[in-house]
Amino acid sequence: MKTKATIQDIADRAGVSISTVSRVLRGSAPVAENKRLAVQEAIATLNYQPNLFASSLASGQSRTIGILTQDISSPVLDLMLRSVLQGLDQSDYAPIIADGYWQAQREQAAVQLLLNLQVDGLVVVGGSVPEPFLHQVAERLPLMVIGRNLPTLPDHCLYLDNFLGGYQATRYLLDRGHTRVVHLTGLLSHVDAQDRKQGYLQALADAGIAYDPALVVQGNFLEQSGQLGMEMLLEAGVNFSAVFAANDQMAFGARLSIGTAVVCPRMCR
Amino acid sequence: MKTKATIQDIADRAGVSISTVSRVLRGSAPVAENKRLAVQEAIATLNYQPNLFASSLASGQSRTIGILTQDISSPVLDLMLRSVLQGLDQSDYAPIIADGYWQAQREQAAVQLLLNLQVDGLVVVGGSVPEPFLHQVAERLPLMVIGRNLPTLPDHCLYLDNFLGGYQATRYLLDRGHTRVVHLTGLLSHVDAQDRKQGYLQALADAGIAYDPALVVQGNFLEQSGQLGMEMLLEAGVNFSAVFAANDQMAFGARLSIGTAVVCPRMCR
DNA sequence: TTGTACGCGTTATCAC
DNA sequence: GTGATAACGCGTACAA
Secondary structure, X not given: OOOOOOHHHHHHHHOOOHHHHHHHHHOOOOXXXXXXXXXXXXXXXXXXXXXXXXXXXXXXXXXXXEEEEOOOOOHHHHHHHHHHHHHHHHOOOEEEEEEOOOOHHHHHHHHHHHHHOOOOOEEEEOOOOOHHHXXXXXXXXXXXXXXXXXXXXXXXXXXXXXXXXXXXXXXHHHHOOOOOEEEEOOOOOOHHXXXXXXXXXXXXXXXXXXXXXXXXXXXXXXXXXXXXXXXXXXXXXXXXXXXXXXXXXXXXXXXXXXXXXXXXXXXXO | OOOOOOHHHHHHHHOOOHHHHHHHHHOOOOOOHHHHHHHHHHHHHOOOOOOHHHHXXXXXXXXXXXXXXXXXXXXXXXXHHHHHHHHHHHOOOEEEEEEOOOOHHHHHHHHHHHHXXXXXXXXXXXXXXXXXXXXXXXXXXXXXXXXXXXXXXXXXXXXXXXXXXXXXXXXXXXXXXXXXXXXXXXXXOOHHHHHHHHHHHHHXXXXXXXXXXXXXXXXXXXXXXXHHHHXXXXXXXXXXXXXXXXXXXXXXXXXXXXXXXXXXXXOOO
């Protein structure tokens, strides 16, 4: 194919220098009206697309911001991602997404790629990149971490209080009179899951209710584990009247098992 | 912060020229063992990261491939995306993701960004970018479209036969003796949803079963619409014994309503 | 095998 | 206002 048009091509066609073209492109300095029009005409007819690489190389700015995401099938993370993208709509920064799929190694490579792409800023949604690594990143460019709490980078985190969430959810159920509340935990190797469980335990303690290990079933944040956990409880004939699932997906799964198995008599709703 | 190390820095530290450094970096030509080691040492200690922009600008290759995705909360699309990423693991191409969120305009901008990023190839997962536009893309670089059928670009599509899927699903239920099969449709403005519905209709016709509009409920591919659709049917007292939902999410939703509403007597499983 | 020098497409700093 | 021209960091003939 014909090689794409360069800034020189449109400079020629408009009868000006490349400097002028660059100026109308970036609006970095005033340009005579007639020349500006000529340039814009040339840009349009030649369908000129400035080479981001060359531009970034010269300016040191890429006008892009990098986003590190995780396995977006999670509704919450997806919502976060969507919000970030929406926020970027207003700006003239383009979002570049890289996915870590919850694997630290892969995440690190993804971040490295984004850095090599010279993103002007980085948004990390969830994930498990080592904190020290993020620390290094933070001192090189603007960094924002969503859904994670980094003790050494408090100002860079948009944090969800998992402990409080677990506490309030459990408390809510206790307040409605339930005394035997099941907790389907998330992946306990994940700090979020631990915190939510701690919240659950604390709520029980505050209510003066003894902790019964039989009511806590380990899951992994996915639908299946929620369903499986419920079925185990029901089959085992464990007595309970309410369930606090670690996340929406597990709640969905748990909800499913109610249809197939014998419904726990005192289960409300 | 100190500016990142350049190829010159490590050339100095290793006592060689930048050409040699480039050579060991790209393996484009043999290099003396001792020099190679010196270079590698320098790279390691200086934590050198080649500037992708400069590299691509000079070579015309970016060693990246672009991926256009849609609202990944869809399990199927997510699976596709995951597969693509996995395939790329083996290669030394890095994936750059851009999201279109099912909005043609946004998608086009996303593709444009990827093109400006000089991706060496493009994978489009679903989406609604105009076909002519993709046609232009296809003649500029390798293109692959997943989950969509472009008549003019058959060789570039990994296509799911929605009609056949709808047909077989319905046929499966009919073969098991069901005669009143509900269809919860997807978003009917979407061609996939239309095709699946056509498959449903064709299967009915082939089985000599009259089409009953009361058995078809419109949805939008999301969980809620599946649940809502089922509840409407149950409340209306419509008689049926099986359900064909347009996708997994709607089936999930439908499944949920069974727990809360009166279970349809002849509903199996 | 290795180094020199030029080019990639833009931006930015100058003089004019 | 406008146009040369030097970076930007790296790949790569070409020469040695």
